[in-house]
Amino acid sequence: MPQSYLIVGGSSDIALLLAESLLDDGHAVTLLARDSARCQTLENRGAELIQGDALDADLVQQAVQAAKDRGDGTIAGVAHLVGSLLIRPPHAVKLDAFNEVIHTNLSSAFLTLSTACKTMLRSGGGRLVFTSSVAASLGLVNHEAIAAAKGGIESMVRTAASTYSQRGIRVNAVAPGLTETRLASQILKSDAMREAAVGMIPLKRINEPGEIASTMRWLLCDAPDNLTGQVFHLDGGMAKVRN
Numbered sequence: 001m002p003q004s005y006l007i008v009g010g011s012s013d014i015a016l017l018l019a020e021s022l023l024d025d026g027h028a029v030t031l032l033a034r035d036s037a038r039c040q041t042l043e044n045r046g047a048e049l050i051q052g053d054a055l056d057a058d059l060v061q062q063a064v065q066a067a068k069d070r071g072d073g074t075i076a077g078v079a080h081l082v083g084s085l086l087i088r089p090p091h092a093v094k095l096d097a098f099n100e101v102i103h104t105n106l107s108s109a110f111l112t113l114s115t116a117c118k119t120m121l122r123s124g125g126g127r128l129v130f131t132s133s134v135a136a137s138l139g140l141v142n143h144e145a146i147a148a149a150k151g152g153i154e155s156m157v158r159t160a161a162s163t164y165s166q167r168g169i170r171v172n173a174v175a176p177g178l179t180e181t182r183l184a185s186q187i188l189k190s191d192a193m194r195e196a197a198v199g200m201i202p203l204k205r206i207n208e209p210g211e212i213a214s215t216m217r218w219l220l221c222d223a224p225d226n227l228t229g230q231v232f233h234l235d236g237g238m239a240k241v242r243n
């Protein structure tokens with residue numbers, strides 16, 4: 001049955017694939033994204049774009065309302081893919097730069113969680129999926145800021161899963177390792193950097209963005225109702241398997 005989904009950070013490389021797959025199945029898709037040009041094809045296919053910043057509380061509320069309206073009063077699921085990356089040792093990071101990473105990744109995830117849950121509580125529940133990173137589970141050189149932000153997301157996901165467990169709301173996350181998107185391009189600038197990165201991954205390859213998108217889609221649409229508070233490590237074994 002067609003349902004209504006909201007994607008916050010809808011212009012991300014992974015989000016574009018997630019949105020396409022939801023549209024392929026006939027669902028209503030609402031996007032909150034800064035970059036309207038990247039969302040044009042999805043808009044042409046019927047997605048609704050709320051353009052702007054994922055840290056703007058009024059806009060997030062507007063996006064949740066739009067998704068609710070398109071779902072006749074209910075939102076089946078919300079995915080959050082807003083993110084940034086800063087790879088630098090703490091002694092070379094000013095507090096402002098650290099806070100920027102926390103705001104972009106963690107505070108925006110909280111704003112999405114709090115705003116969506118307010119609506120889902122009234123409409124009988126729904127599913128939320130957030131985006132962590134392998135850096136939350138593994139001590140990676142120079143990843144302190146992003147590790148703090150994504151570790152916060154994973155803890156928040158488990159806690160929210162508990163808070164809303166009796167209210168029909170399911171909260172999970174994916175934790176990708178290195179994935180072939182714009183965000184990773186700074187780590188994959190040269191053949192030597194790519195080789196070094198792949199060498200750290202037990203499966204010896206980098207994720208395709210579609211692998212993350214299809215897992216998020218499953219969590220939003222098809223996962224069992226008794227699955228909540230989980231973090232899915234899509235990282236070629238990096239966080240959990242000996243290299």
Ligand SMILES: NC(=O)c1ccc[n+]([C@@H]2O[C@H](COP(=O)([O-])OP(=O)(O)OC[C@H]3O[C@@H](n4cnc5c(N)ncnc54)[C@H](OP(=O)(O)O)[C@@H]3O)[C@@H](O)[C@H]2O)c1
Binds near residue numbers: 010013175
């Ligand atoms: N690629 C990887 O290796 C990797 C690994 C682990 C986790 N992840 C996570 O996967 C998620 C998706 O990233 P991606 O790989 O698809 O890269 P991406 O294309 O760079 O996506 C990041 C998105 O975040 C959006 N964004 C940042 N700040 C925003 C704000 N204040 N308001 C609205 N949107 C904002 C960007 O918007 P604009 O389009 O306007 O710039 C961009 O669309 C992120 O949470 C990232 O941390 C990625």
